[in-house]
Amino acid sequence: MIPFRKKKKSFPVKVCSLDSQLEFNLEYNATGGELFDLVCRTFGLREEWYFGLQYEDTRGNVCWLKKEKKVIDQNIIKESCVFMFYAKYFPENVQEELIQEITQHLFFLQIKQAILSMEYYCPPEASVLLASYYVQAKYGDYDELNGVDLLNEDLLPQRVIDQYSMTPEMWLQRIKTWYADHKQMSRDEAEMEYLKIAQDLDMFGVNYFPIKNKKNSELWLGITALGLNIYEKENKLQPRTVFQWSEIKNISFDDKKFTIKPIDKAAPNFIFYSTKLRMNKLILDLCIGNHELFMRRRKPDTIEIQQMKAQAKEEKQRRQIERNKLSKEKQLREQAERDKSLLEARLIGMQEEMRNAQLALRRSEEAAELLEQKNRLAEEEALLLNRKAMDVEQEIARLKNYALKTEEEKIHLERKSREAETLTARMAEESQKKATEAERLKNELINARIAEKEAKEKLLTFLSRATLSSPSPQLSNLSVPIHQLITHDGILSISSQSLEDPEQMYEDALELNSYDLAENDISDISLEIEKERIEYLAKSKQVQSQLKGLRSEIELLKISESEFDRINAEQLRLGENKYSTLKKAIKSSTRHKVAFYEEL
Incomplete structure (x- = not known):
């Protein structure tokens, strides 16, 4: 078993x-x-x-x-x-240290949550810029016509929304302004831009713990990737002094008392007291982990990290090549769509011109027919007048013959003759006028027939020119024999089958604009990478200018401000930032730092 x-x-x-x-x-x-x-x-x-x-x-x-x-x-x-x-633990420089895309994504999500939950203080104008990168990372390129509904998205810290008299639509409009500038930026690029801006925030990567010094002053201990920051109780943005990990030799605690021994033997120990005993192990654990990473960064990369960086570089180049390919394909598709729209517009224009030409031809034919009828009536009237004139002349001859009979009859006949002559002259004059009118109508008929012939020739010439002067392969697909353009009822009928399939047009465009991805593409990418830092510095200046403009624009709508807002405003007034503050706090000796700390 x-x-x-x-x-x-x-x-x-x-x-x-x-x-x-x-x-x-x-x-x-x-x-x-x-x-x-x-x-x-x-x-x-x-x-x-x-x-x-x-x-x-x-x-x-x-x-x-x-x-x-x-x-x-x-x-x-x-x-x-x-x-x-x-x-x-947090990196000192997100762009240089975060290698994998999944690592960047996890940091992006955590920093975004910290900003939106107001764990980190973020100025209003920077919140708007960060929101634009978040939307780019989540939804891709901005599209005004097919845009997503962003009003229901959690984009800004509630503190920022509450302290300005602005509607959600007003905030969204300012976010969209920057969102539109991030076109063709991939998700990982947008997330990295988000992190590069977020790492300049004063609270980025700082773990705060309440402590006290020997004077029992309430302070904040900030554990960071660079060292230990000491903050005053009311100001968690500007450290009063900083102890770098390179200055620290040993950290230990006994009950609530922490003792930090500096490397400088001339400097006294840095001592602080935690407010809660249970936090001591956590403080020590974060100190040890950050110190190890601090020292690791200053050593040559291990084989594993070198391999990871090489793989990340290859992956970045591969994605860049794919993005370039997709970008070219997108441009070709857009060009095909534009050509299609242009051809459709031209086809509509040609159809309209054809309808106008046919309408003019029909009017000419109708005018010619009307003139022909008038001419026929004029000829008939002229014949009738001639016949009446002949009858009158016969009557005059008969009267003259009859006038010979008697004088009275003669006189009577003379009078009648004069009247008849007067009538004859008047009728002859009218006959002459009718004949002239008939001749004029005949000439107009001839001119109308000539105009009709010219209109037909112009129509045939127009159709021949439209057929022979096709500007592109796509337009040639529209060409049909001229005799097919005029239907039985005289209305234009052009087949637009070639315009109904944009995919075929796109494939044709690809065949006409084929390309190879060879070593030149990789060399181009390498040149782009080399220029990245210069471009980033220029872009950073532009972003700072935009942030300043937005800050001035919304300042008039501010209805309240926090203590952090006032501290940030004072920093801006003095032209200071996170790094200049840290530089000032670091530059003094360890002994002076400890003495300064004890006096807080």
Whole structure:
């Protein structure tokens, strides 16, 4: 009998990131490191040193899962074991240090949440710019006609919305203004631009803890990638002094007392007191992790990081080549659509001209027919007048013969003769007028027939010219024999079958504008990468100018401001920023920094 292997006990765990959720059945003896590696493999994440698993223990305290200990032994809530996959440590320079696209994406989501939840202070004008990059990353290129409904999107911190007398539509209009400038920017590029702007925020990558010095002054300790920042209670934006990791030799704590030994032997120890005992291990853990990353950055890259950077560079070049290809295809498609629209417009114009020409021809024919009828009537009237004139002449002859009979009759006949002559002259004059009118109408008929002939010749010439002067292969598809253009009822009938298939036009355009991607494309990309920093500096100046303009524009609509707003406004007035403040706080010696700290 084959013995059955005993099934290992497991328990369910849930791991949530900001855009996904994972569920695992974890063995009871699994360590935090095994769970963390499982999550990283699932995400395809190799830059795992920035991240950690955060959870809430049975006392409601926020903790980071320890990799070396068993998960089940870390005071977790076993009934609902939920971990948050967050960035625990932050880079000094996001563009140079974040290699993988998934790493950039996870940082992007976390920083965006921190800004929108108002964990980080972000000036209003920078909030608008960041929102435009977020929309570009999520929805792609701006399209006014087929735009998405952004009013329901969570784009700005509520603090920014509340402190200005502006409607959502007014905010959205300013976001769209910048959104339209990000055309052809891919998702990863938009997310990186977002991070490059966000890392200039004073609170970026700072973990704050309340502390006290020997004078019992309430201060803030800020743990960052560069070192330890000390802030006054009311000002979490500008550190009063900074202890870089390169100045620190050892960190230890005893109860609530933290002792930091500087490398400078002439400098006294830097001592502070935490307000809560449970925070001590977390403070020490963040200090150790940030110090290790600080030292690692200043050493040559490991083989693994070199491979990752090489792969990321190749992937970036590949994506750039694909983007160039897609861009060319898009341009060809747009050109084909424009040609199609142009041809359709020209076809409509030709049809309209043809209808006008046919209408003019029909009018000429009708005028000619009317003139012919008038001419016929005039000829008939002239014949009738001639006949009457002959009858009158016969009557005169008869009267003259009869007048010979008697004098009285003669006199009478003379009088009658004079009257008849007068009538004859008048009728002859009318006959002459009718004959003249008939001749004029005859000439007009001849001219009308000549005009009709010229209109027909002009129509045939126009159709021949439209057929022979086709400007492009697409237009030649519209050509048909001239005799097919005139239907039985005289109305223009042109087949536009070639215009009904834009895909065929697009394929034709591709065949006519074929291209090769060879080494020249890669060299072009390399040149673009080399110019990237110069372009970024120029773009940065432009962005700063735009931010200044937006700040001035919305300043008139401000109805309230926070203490952080006043501090930020003072920084702008003095021309200072995050880096100039840090530079001032770092430049003094360690001994002076400790002395200054003790006096706070």
